[in-house]
Amino acid sequence: MPDPLQLMLREQFGTPEQQRETSTAGMWIFLATEVLFFGGLFTCFTVYRMLYTHAFNEGSSEMDLVLGAINTAVLITSSLTMALSVYSASMGRNVRTYLLLLATAFLGLCFLGIKFTEYYRHYLAHRVPGISFLSTSPDAGPLQLFFCFYFAMTGLHALHMIIGIGIVSVFAVRAALGSFNAEYFTPVETIGLYWHFVDVVWVFLFAIFYIAGIHK
Amino acid sequence: MSAPIVTPKTYILTYAALLVLTILTVLIGEVPLGRAHMPVAIAIAIAKATLIACFFMHVLVEERLIKIMLAAGILWLVIMMSLTIGDFLTRRLLPGQ
Numbered sequence: 001m002p003d004p005l006q007l008m009l010r011e012q013f014g015t016p017e018q019q020r021e022t023s024t025a026g027m028w029i030f031l032a033t034e035v036l037f038f039g040g041l042f043t044c045f046t047v048y049r050m051l052y053t054h055a056f057n058e059g060s061s062e063m064d065l066v067l068g069a070i071n072t073a074v075l076i077t078s079s080l081t082m083a084l085s086v087y088s089a090s091m092g093r094n095v096r097t098y099l100l101l102l103a104t105a106f107l108g109l110c111f112l113g114i115k116f117t118e119y120y121r122h123y124l125a126h127r128v129p130g131i132s133f134l135s136t137s138p139d140a141g142p143l144q145l146f147f148c149f150y151f152a153m154t155g156l157h158a159l160h161m162i163i164g165i166g167i168v169s170v171f172a173v174r175a176a177l178g179s180f181n182a183e184y185f186t187p188v189e190t191i192g193l194y195w196h197f198v199d200v201v202w203v204f205l206f207a208i209f210y211i212a213g214i215h216k
Numbered sequence: 217m218s219a220p221i222v223t224p225k226t227y228i229l230t231y232a233a234l235l236v237l238t239i240l241t242v243l244i245g246e247v248p249l250g251r252a253h254m255p256v257a258i259a260i261a262i263a264k265a266t267l268i269a270c271f272f273m274h275v276l277v278e279e280r281l282i283k284i285m286l287a288a289g290i291l292w293l294v295i296m297m298s299l300t301i302g303d304f305l306t307r308r309l310l311p312g313q
Contacts, residue, residue: 025281029285031289076231082272200269207258208257211241212257
């Protein structure tokens with residue numbers, strides 16, 4: 001376990017503040033690449049939605065709005081616990097940091113549980129392209145395309161969630177073991193940025209897949 | 217300690233605003249808006265993303281370098297989306313396309 005005093009100021013940095021700013025800037029550069037990573041898929045979805053609007057609206061109407069909304073609330077709550085854990089880490093309160101990181105990871109697992117329940121229901125309804133897709137709708141082709149986008153984009157998001165939950169859990173253990181203090185809590189801050197970004201991606205996924213095209 | 221500080225109270229207020237916007241998103245899904253569904257949903261999503269970035273991700277209190285990085289990421293995303301979508305929107309403008 002690395003000594004916090006050693007991590008507080010590594011050789012190549014002039015001050016601990018410079019070190020912290022560098023870590024933050026580094027994570028933001030990575031997040032900028034992630035914006036373009038997901039952005040490419042969003043652009044693709046937008047183009048095909050323009051070409052097959054009716055079929056994509058039909059696909060949206062098959063989404064479970066309630067589960068999607070609950071998932072959104074779960075992720076937003078996990079972002080709150082994440083932000084609070086960064087704050088408690090900056091105050092040097094390791095037990096509280098550990099509990100809040102644990103809560104964040106747990107809420108992330110709740111999100112995945114709900115998501116995979118939705119996936120299973122789509123499987124039962126024969127809406128999984130490549131595995132089980134059957135539709136008698138005249139828009140069956142573009143509808144299948146909608147579900148390709150759905151599984152690809154939410155699947156990529158779920159992969160990011162799994163990675164995030166793993167890292168947050170490891171940091172929860174590190175917090176409990178006293179690896180962080182009020183002067184050095186940069187890892188918690190950095191994974192916080194990652195976690196909030198993954199939440200932002202879900203906010204947009206919820207908007208484009210669940211909302212558009214739901215009619216009463 | 218040198219890290220920028222956002223208070224727990226700000227976090228809770230931001231959280232409440234985000235939940236309100238989520239409920240709003242669900243409600244507009246139930247109202248017949250016709251073709252306006254997507255733009256309104258995206259607009260609410262942008263509002264939520266802005267709240268998360270400014271307060272949870274500390275963008276408002278961070279140094280300018282971070283703000284520039286966020287702006288740069290968004291700028292290149294806008295270039296990619298506008299040129300790609302513009303391509304598709306402007307097909308069939310000339311005869312024989």
